[in-house]
Amino acid sequence: MSNRYFSPCPRGLETLLVEELRALGASEPEQVPGGVAFAGDWPLCWKVNLESRLATRVLWRVAHGPYRNEDDVLALARQQPWERWFAVDNTLRIHVTAIRSPLKSLNYVTLRIKDGICDRFRETRGKRPSINTERPDVRVRAFLTAETCTLYVDTSGEALTRRGFKHAKVEAPLKENLAAGILLLTGWRPGQVLFDPMCGSGTLLLEAAMMAQDIPPGIGRDFGFERLASFQPGQWKRQRAMAEQRRRRGTTVQLFGGDIDPRQIAATQANLQAAGVAEAVQCDAGDFLDRAAPAPEGVLVCNPPYGVRLDEAEALAEWYPRLGDHLKQAFSGWNCHFLTADPQMAKKIGLKASRRTPLMNGDLECRLLEYRMISGSLRKPHQD
Structure with a gap:
């Protein structure tokens, strides 16, 4: 039927x-x-x-x-x-x-x-x-x-963004399904290097690790349809087992994370451990502006901070040009993506976005900005 x-x-x-x-x-x-x-x-x-x-x-x-x-x-x-x-x-x-x-x-x-x-x-x-x-x-x-x-x-019960294992008590600015969608929009695919230099509690990294290992996102939870008259436990058990059997474990770490706050790194590692994918991700604390690229090429994606108070907005307006300079100096050959609700970022970073994708993060109107860090005509010097 x-x-x-x-x-x-x-x-x-x-x-x-x-x-x-x-x-x-x-x-x-x-x-x-x-x-x-x-x-x-x-x-x-x-x-x-x-x-x-x-x-x-x-x-x-x-x-x-x-x-x-x-x-x-x-x-x-x-x-x-x-x-x-x-x-x-x-x-x-x-x-x-x-x-x-x-x-x-x-x-x-x-x-x-x-x-x-x-x-x-x-x-x-x-x-x-x-x-x-x-x-x-x-x-x-x-x-x-x-x-x-x-x-x-x-038929879901709890929202499907409740993956069933994330447990670190740190506020996550991204829902899991938005994070998964962002990864797909960047063009990243399992097998490529991925780097989130401002990983927070690790939502993007967690979704990427699950994609890389082909782990069904709902494998650690139950669902509303299990309480309906149409539910067939035997068929569901077989279906679930077949999905679990697809899991593949990689031997080479291709997912990297960082954050300036050690507490966020601890939360990321706890969440990765809870999901059983800690071995797939390497993350450590540090300032992104001091960090070299983890590989000659790859996909960089993150959700950087945006200013709510006036002092925060002013600090970010000074930080964006430094971010743009660091990308030019350290991430040549990378495809870089930033989800931001701050219109000043695109104006101040000193780089020309090759793509701007509108997205809603809850009630917040955002843009996913793409910067292809390729030497030549696509890179423009920063202008004051």
């Missing part, structure tokens, strides 16, 4: 997600801002949850219809055969998002959807599921446009 699904992703990665879903076996992928709709059977749903590096969730579309008021949304929810999809003993949470909806209160819409589901269970099972807003067994999601309501069952 073919189902309809929708996978949200960070803005700017939709085209990459279409390609990834096709490679995983999805049918009819359709790109929209912020995600991709697609079709497939249940084993495909499980596979996308387990193996997608770019999707934030996999939402199973169960209903779609017009509405004019909250009672119409209640009726749409009440008409669905929820009792066939999950047990009344499962705890439940409802999430509602909207774009241009005329309804005044999304909290009230949430309540009406909950009422519709519970009314249906009372009619068919004689009791209703309990609500758990912290760790529910089943999550139902609703999306309202100006005229239509779509209901989904969330």
